[in-house]
Amino acid sequence: MRKVTGMLWAVLLALPLAALAANQPQEKILANGLKVIVKEDHRAPVVVSQIWYKAGSMDEHNGTTGVAHVLEHMMFKGTKSVPAGEFSKRVAAAGGRDNAATDTDFTFYHQVIGRSKLPLVLRLEADRMHNLLLSEKEFSKEIEVVRNERRWRIDDKPHAQVQVQLMATAFEANPYHWPVIGWMDDLQHMTVQDARAWYQAWYAPNNAVLVVAGDVKAPEVFKLAEQYFGPIKRKVLPVRKPQQEPEQTGIRRVVVKAPAKWPYLLMGWKAPRLKDAAKDSDPYALEMLAGVLDANTAARLPKALVRDSQIASEIGAGYDSVQRGPDLFEIDGTPSEGKSVEQLEAAIRNELEKIKRDGVTEEELARVKAQVIASRVYQRDSVFYQAMQIGQMEITGLGYQNIDTRIEKLKAVTPQQVQDVARKYLIDDKLTVATLDPQPLSEKQPMAPPKGLRDEK
């Protein structure tokens, strides 16, 4: 059995990526600094357009946290020529779907639409890059929506609150410290002027990457990009201070109390991010370590903690090396009924000690690699996902050309490297632990305070 397994992954790993790859992306940089990347894919008569602005919550300042996301909402609220609500309406009328998302590292806007409608979405996207109105009237309504979004995403979700506290405790100096949606008090005090200042500062062609993927021809897309975005002037961008997180030299712990049934444990170790796709090695070993721990249900953590000892009802490990800011290697879990977070933490530490002491096997690594390679094929079924990969590699400065480099580097990781990074990074001095202390649901709740007082914490 083992021999058959060996043969299979060896065959998979031997498949040259060129055989698996489809068209390579093509790029053009306009005079105003806008980078345009086109990935042709002619399987379906559909095009995906994504514009990525290198402006996210990590570029904010305390006091106006959440403004990047607020501005994302305001981008749908009217330009000089396209009234509030019309952007989405026109895309919908043309059979398209559109949305946007804000993250620590970026804000991106996307449409999926029939291939013949690309000019429409590019024209609309270029228009709001520099003609956004940002009226007080629209802002005052939309900020209420954002506050409700925060309540829905965070305030009423105990696990989300734990995640917020982990980040806030692990990162003190770096803006990863605050949640993308912002502190509620900042949302209560945000003004339309804050949003305008953000827009003026960051929304410029030289701060953006346009990724177009699907049933299009690159030369035609470049021509359209030039036509619609070309006339927009570049801007001098604000200085981005490094806000380097000081080295963590001791374990940190934080507790969150919220109405819930079970406790919850979230652990995060400071880890390096990917800076040079070809030269770095630790981030790849860390990715493989996360895979050995949790890439499938036979992996170390689910096997040991959910199945064998049954100390956890849920367990997971995660690490994403592609980001602009400081990184964390995370493990989280829910203790089984009758078990505590202390017991769960001890069991997790035990599993990590095994790896530090005895390493991982070639077979385990091969299994993770097989999944990575197969995923690369499966991703070709989604043009949207392919466009996202390109966008993320570009925003972080890694370059879309390195998407396949990463696969090659992952394939080359050795068991020794995995053991080494476990020993080097998964240590207490780099660790932050956030736990949920579940509180009973209470019928007693504070009445709405009298008018004139702040009613949100």
Add this chain to the structure above:
Amino acid sequence: MGLAMTMKQVCQTLGKQFSVGVFALLLTAAPVYAGVKIQHWQAKSGAKVLFVENHDLPMLDVAVDVDAGSRRDTPEKAGRAALTVHLLQLGAGGMNDDEIARKLADIGAEMGESFDPDRAGYRLRTLSSPRERDQALDIMAKVLQQPGFPETVLTREKARTIAGLKEAETRPENIAEKAFFKAIYGNHPYALPGDGEVRTVSKLTRQDLIDFYEAHYAASGAIVSLIGDVTRAQAEAIAEQLTAKLPRAQPQAALPPVVPLTQASTLRIPHPATQTHILIGAPGIARGDPDYFTLYVGNYVLGGGGFDSRILTEIREKRGLAYSAYSYFIPFKQPGPFQIGLQTKKQDADTALQVARATLAAFIKTGPTDAELDQAKNNIILGFPLRIDTNRKILDYLAVIGFYDLPLTYLDDFTRNVDKVTAQQVRAAFQRHVDTDKMATVMVGAPEAAAK
């Protein structure tokens, strides 16, 4: 509008979003889309097979579904259907759960259970190179046809399910959904929560699952859907391999009809959350209902079309009361729910509820405007290619077409069926199917003050 209008004029008119007649829409909205070529046959095993041959990518997607969703549960054994499908891949054909997981991962295959009130089954995604494909399908075949239901695994998974149920009891969205389904379905099995109840799951035995499997996982009721890099001959062999050894067919217990609500109800459940979760609804339509497309298009205007919808416009855009607000019909094998939903700051709950009810009432009274209907139809018709632009999406359609006995031309006819819908039809259909005096309302985290 006469047919004498040129194509160019019609396109310009649509671009300005003027109200246009049906003819204009037909002229512009009948682009020639590459169709999905569905091959279909009955396997020797009795299973129904739907297959799309597609060699674009070196991969294969397979789904196998049976009539073993949560509607096959009883109140005393709520959660049995879910636990049965869940356990299949945790021990089968002489392999334990570890082995199955390892062997799938070794070849980069992805397999998972799928489950809803009507259907239970498995989905597999594999590379199509012979070694990988054969190993993946061998595992899937064993999982479906030789499950072991190991006792120790069952004990463990029952505990995990119960842990999940207890946590769900604290979460406003879960509390709301559970109360809503109970309110609109009463004694019908659609009222039962998919994962069951703590009390019922703790009593489930291995024999319960075996009995359920033997009764509901027959080949004659199975649907096999495939899309990808195999030939027809290979697809035939795969379908047979996956279903030939399924249990023999047994007579299925007749299910009670879904009964319309006879009166309105409002349930206010306290919760310390900052938001109130509101659900309003009643039983809606079943798959194959002649009003399906009319209601689908109409609902786009009411609450399914995002920012094009009245509900989101009134609740979010005009008043900032919620981040998410929607309405939908989900058709099941028997009438599935019609539901309006939103989450709002506790202090605004009664206002939001009032606005939602008023929006619904106004829509039912007058139906959509011509402009609203055109917007809906433009979006759905011109957006049709987005429904079938990945193998995964096509697989989902094959499974739905197969399970619900939809015509094989369902996708080919889709845009035409949408185009036929008129405003009067929408109004009439909503008046037939939605009675605003007999709907259930659930509010979780409702404020202490009584409703206005």
